[in-house]
Amino acid sequence: MDAMLKTVGKKLERKSQDDLARPSREEAEAAVRTLLAWAGDDPDREGLLDTPKRVTKAYGQIFGGYFEDPTEHLKRTFEDVGGYQDIVMVRGIPFHSHCEHHMLPFIGTAHIAYYPAEGVVGLSKLARVVDIFAKRLQTQENLTAQITSAIDDQLAPRGLAVMLEAEHQCMTMRGVQKPGVSTITTQFTGIFQDEAAEQAKFMSLVRGGGL
Template sequence: MDAVLKPVAKPLERKTPDQLHRPSREEAEAAVRTILAWTGDDPDREGLADTPKRVVKALSQLYSGYYEDPAEHLERTFEDVGGYRDIVVVRGIPFHSHCEHHMLPFIGEAHIAYYPAEGVVGLSKLARVVDIYAKRLQTQENLTAQIASVIDDTLAPRGLAVMLEAEHQCMTMRGVQKPGVSTITTQFTGVFQDDPAEQAKFMTLVRGKGF
């Protein structure tokens, strides 16, 4: 009797940028000036005069993921792979994101594995998916779920494994101030979800003991 495959848990629906009012660049720069004054510094002094422009420019890069659709990068697949249907692992994808609670960075690596169904996707596209979702305000748990959900929906693999490892600056720079502490989150679908041996295989390959 075939096992019943449980669907991947879906991340919560959020309003898209098109559904929200986006302040102008000038309004954003004015907000930065306000924060600079709130800290106790003079936003008009020479060293800070252009800081609002620089901050807004930097934020437009750090949060550019809101304006990209990760599914578009997964639409093209390759079926001419000599009948290959075994595991595909992309490990050690570096990423940096920002905690939605404190807007401080969390930095780490993502590891993705899947069993192809009809074809394989370009390896760089998986890294692109990680980057797009990481360049948004996030929790690590939601980031993991979003990556898994879009890959599972678009590629429909026989199994998918996603693991993120990261250090959160909201835990090392403030609060309990414990540097070196890492957080690990995982999401499994298909054969990975139903077979602990497949999960163990994934972990072995991620830790570099499988080659």
């Protein structure tokens, strides 16, 4: 099952930037002007004159994950952990991403736990992995699988658990317009997948309980 997860995760990866012809900044700004006009406004009015430049600059930050390799942050591990073999959890990692269907934000938190095999990774590196994948056009399911696959491939832990909770603006601002509805996705490998008690332990820690 772990091998299947890795295969699925790799299939979900986007094409590398070398395979894509990236438009120029000028072309991107022209596209923004077109959208402004299509929305019914005048791109030449004073308040919108600099909007195309601002939007392209913002997109460079919001979607900066396309130009970073998350695995680079997972390569350095630390083996001197005093014999520690139990669960390591980073809980409540905030993230914001954009739905690939409507390009509207979804905002939430990620929870990651793993049982180390030969070493541990810096805690901030797990948050960086979440950020890099989140700063791409996504579905929450893809995002969950990609985070899991990257960590599982690089660290090869005895078990890995990933949970994402998010509110999607494509449900809040349009369509059914239901604010406050959250979506939860999970992915488990190793002992988290094989043992229900370990999943229960993970969920208890996520919700703020003890071991």
